[in-house]
Amino acid sequence: MKLFSSVNDVVDVQSLVKEALHLKQNPYAYEHLGKHKTLGLIFLNPSLRTRISTQKAGTNLGMNVMVLNIDKEGWALELQDGAIMNGGTVEHIREAAGVLGQYVDIIGVRSFPGLKNRDADYSEDVFNKFVKYCGVPVVSLESATRHPLQSLADLVTIEELKTKARPKVVLTWAPHVKALPQAVPNSFAEWMCRADVDFTITHPEGYELCTDFTNGATITHNQDEALADADFIYVKNWSAYEPYGKVFGGYEDWMLTNDKLKPTNNAKVMHCLPVRRNLELSDEILDGQNSIVIHEAGNRVWAAQAVLKQMLETL
Amino acid sequence: MKLFSSVNDVVDVQSLVKEALHLKQNPYAYEHLGKHKTLGLIFLNPSLRTRISTQKAGTNLGMNVMVLNIDKEGWALELQDGAIMNGGTVEHIREAAGVLGQYVDIIGVRSFPGLKNRDADYSEDVFNKFVKYCGVPVVSLESATRHPLQSLADLVTIEELKTKARPKVVLTWAPHVKALPQAVPNSFAEWMCRADVDFTITHPEGYELCTDFTNGATITHNQDEALADADFIYVKNWSAYEPYGKVFGGYEDWMLTNDKLKPTNNAKVMHCLPVRRNLELSDEILDGQNSIVIHEAGNRVWAAQAVLKQMLETL
């Protein structure tokens, strides 16, 4: 594997999931693979789970892992081609990526969308420039439109905890006070559409996701209907795709509560975290026995390790 | 050892001190202990000595050490239970701690007090929530009311450099311009009260420490009297316990000078650092031959390593 940015970069999704679960049982079985190999984790935005789980995954594989908060420790990056750099930016992404590619064998990069210009965000301009100019394999640590390590960990979690061959998985929109990217729901949707699950998306009118990611899913504005008989409920806020980045007021009653779990199949509740308590998800859910959010976060290590292992094998 | 937050977590203080001094002679003797074990050092506040010495201690034991300045690199933390998170905080400490516990075998955490609400600070709310929700052994890297790795290093230093069986140790208040926590003096006091030393505390009226920490110490407002025949002088500023966080003006003459060393037993001068020169401690002391502050800071490695070793042995 030379690139891990979406489900489309994966030849065999099911086998990648199995690899992750195998590594969970045998974390150090491939420690020799990463000897004398360097992983560079480059952050343009904050991170907790992705940073620590991927750092650990690389170390488990015997890699030397270097973390750079490029926005804080390095130089202000220019992203536009052709820019006359007489303003506040100090280094062009072409040089930054090119230089980092000299020092490391695999790069992970996180870059959130601006949520101002949909075309720019959905063209994955920043992430793709990193890929183009660094010249080494790249793992997305969340880009403008996708968060594939999260989605792989989510699928690993569902595979690990499901109690029937084809569980019902529901992605439900949740309230928030800020405009959040569509990266996590886009990514979750495209991975679920490739998995052997019965997949439903529910959200208020106006929060339709880009259909490129949801093809194959059942989509409804009726949350109650969607949740009926659910085995897994994935809770997440996102801002509108059209008009891009818009937050419509209201819909506070979309927050998941224990009451809403009643018609489900004692559904397990998932969230990528960080989660705003009592806004996106109630205390009673997060502190109750249906929540698997901490377990899910733990699986981030094995998802990252499976991807890094496949990359190391092709270096 | 599952928790290291105060002297009360230590069964045998003297044996822990000996362990530290043994490790100082044999830094890599237990390098196998930490193989495939991960130490996560989580900072909510700045650090130099604690960060670097504990990172080195973990590495000496063969651990994989990951450092996270969670306030800068991660997400703004919510600390209150039941909060409706519709403001500036992005992640609740329950999730942050719980997730980190999935990734590491031992957590070190630093969280300073707010110095606004004594009950909240002295209940060790933040530190205790970390302990409760992370589910793995925790080392305090300084909490609201204690700095136990510093105090252990201090005791190690006294044990190493003392020239009589039961030295006289004096903790003396020093001037400052800011309101500082009571964590270091509280902690030093409770460790000295458990050690085989003749322990005196001296400070201006109004700077009485919480008696929970000073039980067994001689306490006086007369600095000259306190310093007489001292073998070790521990210099530190702190703000008042009552009214909480108060700084009373004046007392600049409490700064230690060479003159004040005259009636001592050629006392060695200690400080946890960072120290404000010519405010807390004069240049002449810090640059003179009585100062052992750098040597004392060096012992932070062995104190941390002794604690981590005992934790690794019980994993």
Next chain:
Amino acid sequence: MKLFSSVNDVVDVQSLVKEALHLKQNPYAYEHLGKHKTLGLIFLNPSLRTRISTQKAGTNLGMNVMVLNIDKEGWALELQDGAIMNGGTVEHIREAAGVLGQYVDIIGVRSFPGLKNRDADYSEDVFNKFVKYCGVPVVSLESATRHPLQSLADLVTIEELKTKARPKVVLTWAPHVKALPQAVPNSFAEWMCRADVDFTITHPEGYELCTDFTNGATITHNQDEALADADFIYVKNWSAYEPYGKVFGGYEDWMLTNDKLKPTNNAKVMHCLPVRRNLELSDEILDGQNSIVIHEAGNRVWAAQAVLKQMLETL
């Protein structure tokens, strides 16, 4: 080697260059040298290349590398001797350096000049205090007046890519919007003056460098004349030495373009990076086949590794 701050710290420049090129072919040949040795990289300013390449160099040699952005993660440093520290600074450089020297075997330190007080900057006050008080070997990661790891990498690159025994090397000033230090051009000049190259410096009137660094170079204000028959062109902006830190307006036509390459010997174009595109260097140069800036940055690893190897050998 106990100190690496300028070309004057190197006994045999040519042999150090050969060492670097040898390490480029055999990165892990000396991995045993750094076992149980710690490298502390201390930054008072931003860094990308220096940070990551030196971190990798240390790891290649088997060292434990710890990075500290002391200005952001540690305490605000006081640099003045005799200061009464009742203001914003929390820790004196004497203690910070002294303590770090307790924890690590070799220190790298980066500290940019203030560009306000030439005497202070050119006395290398901050860097020299670090050296004096830390008590262990120190590598400059760029100080007020020099950037020796960059210059060594530059010389390694010229040695590696030259097509004649004594190439013509031209350092040409380039436009910028900010006042930049003279560290890189000073350092490049003093290294070139010690190397077996035909060395010319060109800049507009007013940008004369301190002659301590340029002794032996041909200096001209005529850029066209300087570039004729050049084999390597080193592009860099700097502010004036007299009046210190001054930026004179104009001179935008000093930016290197493909047209200016015509009278050269198909010169290879170098820059230390970060570079402001279309201000210091045109897109057409940076994206063309004459640019070797990425390759040059890659050589930073081997320069750092050669220096660290020589230091480890004398520990």
